[in-house]
Amino acid sequence: MVDLSNRRPLASRQTGWAAQVTRWLAGTTVTPNQISIAGMVAAAGAGAAFWSAGGVAGWGRALLLVLAAGLCQLRLLCNLFDGMVAVEAGRGGPDGGFWNEFPDRVSDLLILLGLGLSLSAPSLGWAAAAMAFLTAYLRELGVNCGLPADFSGPMAKQHRMALVTGATLLSLAEPLWQGHGQILYLALWLLVIGTGLTALRRAVRLVRALRARG
Template structure:
């Protein structure tokens, strides 16, 4: 996997012609005559997602942008899908429940994709967009990982995974607060955590349909993998930030 490289952002932000052009556009007065708050350029600090370039994603985000739904509402829907997935893990420990959880995880990720596309490509950015981009993600991660740990019979492991998942985001945003580009590297970034959870649910469901009751060990292994991977991700991101701050 190609490593995401951190790059320092020049201190003189107003000297950046791209930022100047964007800020000039962002300060255009709104319909009520009040000036809009300048925001980050839409291409800056975005998680690299290959699906953004797919035709179906562009078509769906374009359709949503023409509707009354807002990007922030899409972000909230991601939490609802995560909650539904966690509930299926905990209270529906059957192949159908595990399949349902896998579907909810993918719907949560779809919301994560579309909220940004509707906001940026659809031109529906709001002053609170960054807030809604981060907080629902932390809640959704926590719900799913707590559900995973509980379903595996190791609730403490779910709490550990949720804590470490939140810490990966904290480290990333700490780098940004120090003037660096946000670092989305793994080995267990959000998309990797959700891929592991989805794979575990599908494997548990498939073997369950064949009569093998091995969901506990499968989900437990996934919970351990996510927790350890998230810890390694925190270390890798912290080391990268430290190297840049020291000028190495």
């Protein structure tokens, strides 16, 4: 029996299209772990596209940014369907816990560092990745302490990818005012600050829950 008590709540999991894709995947030889690996590959592509976009302009930059945004969303789709194939289709394996967490950390690192490199601000990319890791650590720390998983924001995984994707697409309009990277730079700062606040919020909630439990 798979423990679903600490599963991330996602509205998209209840949609008809997600169920249909899950049924199709369940009819193939693709495993949940392979879908998780595909998510890391998508994240690597997004990070590389961001990095490459930093050194070009015009249509080349626009195409790379659109590619990066699309691959960020593909990463999220892989995160959705690896779990659905494992749980809803009953194809999870004994090592599913590893593949549920490890690819997410790698994907965060690749995307956020690639974004930082594209802006010639690698330290900012590292800071964003570190904050993302810290939020995940606090969630798992709570679970290890016997508490429910805390997926609270304001900058949980889906919020981070929504911000990155939205800012990337919005930055396509920068040539209208001869801009180059300002929107993504601001978004990365917002992500660092917002994810830091998320980590602080989860830490406070964890300590309060532990004290209340006595």
